Amino acid sequence: MTLEERRKFPGINAQRADIIIAGAAIIETLMEELEISEIKISKSGLREGLLVDYLSKSEFSHLITQMSVRKRSIMQLGLACNFDEEHAHIVSRLALELFDSIQALGIYEFREEERELLEYGATLHDIGMFLSYDTHQSHAYHLIRESSLPGFQPEEIEIIANLAYFHRKNTPKKKHPNLTGLNKDIVKSIRVLSTLLRIAESLDRSHNGIISHVRFYIASTRSLVLEIQAQWECQLELWEVEKQKKYFKKIFGYNFQSKVIIDQGLETLPVLYTF
Known part of the structure; x- marks a missing residue:
């Protein structure tokens, strides 16, 4: 596909269409080298981990398990x-x-x-x-x-x-x-x-x-x-x-x-x- 064709392809973010091929190549190489047949994508990311790490080192560490997903999302963005x-x-x-x-x-x-x-x-x-x-x-x-x-x-x-x-x-x-x-x-x-x-x-x-x-x-x-x-x-x-x-x-x-x-x-x- 051309760049313009990729931008219109369902499921591809138009702003990522230029780097999607390089990203796919990296993932494919990783899977081949580690002999991985499939990948499961986590719903959480680095920012969620940063929030948990931040809270675990603060006076609010005891609230981590009590915090709802919604509250955690808000605090994560504020801290970021x-x-x-x-x-x-x-x-x-x-x-x-x-x-x-x-x-x-x-x-x-x-x-x-x-x-x-x-x-x-x-x-x-x-x-x-x-x-x-x-x-x-x-x-x-x-x-x-x-x-x-x-x-x-x-x-x-x-x-x-x-x-x-x-x-x-x-x-x-x-x-x-x-x-x-x-x-x-x-x-x-x-x-x-x-x-x-x-x-x-x-x-x-x-x-x-x-x-x-x-x-x-x-x-x-x-x-x-x-x-x-x-x-x-x-x-x-x-x-x-x-x-x-x-x-x-x-x-x-x-x-x-x-x-x-x-x-x-x-x-x-x-x-x-x-x-």
Whole structure:
């Protein structure tokens, strides 16, 4: 076959069509020299081994056998991209607290799998940072989509990748190229979950872990309070959260104001910010 014929052949990645012959020759030679009649391809690879090796040498070694395939896939990709693990976990925790409080209030009905996908999108939202800060959301999107995360369906990968993309700057508008061809349920999940992720990311804008806990509660018929428990003053975080108000109202139909409770040991100082 010519190169162009190989590119069109079913089962061959078009980008690998130029090296497929050399690769096949190496495998054939290996099998002949070792007198091997067949090869079984492992579903795991070097990256899975690196993750297990990393965890076995860390304080999390006892969690290896407890970690699901899906969780392992997410951690593997984050570690491969040298992500800020502490920040990722803080944003993930805050995003889930926002999710749980919205769900408890009954103002939106989430689908069963959306909480888990929000957690994973929050974990990986900054993995593009090692390539470029200014466009790291775009790099994160492509890294996630091209990583073929074991344990995930294609539509789940699309949601996680788009959560990483829309955690800053652009919001998921209907005609955005990322959303072209996706069904309406997937687009709806991206819009709703990215709203919560954008707030969670804002709440750790300084990357100092200032915010201990966060929750929504109802203030009036169409208004919520975002209660923020902080270790000290968090003006930068509040400034960033304020930017998310308009899109939050568009998605959930509620305005909200922020109430900050600063933890000062045995005493707390409540400060009400309205915006």
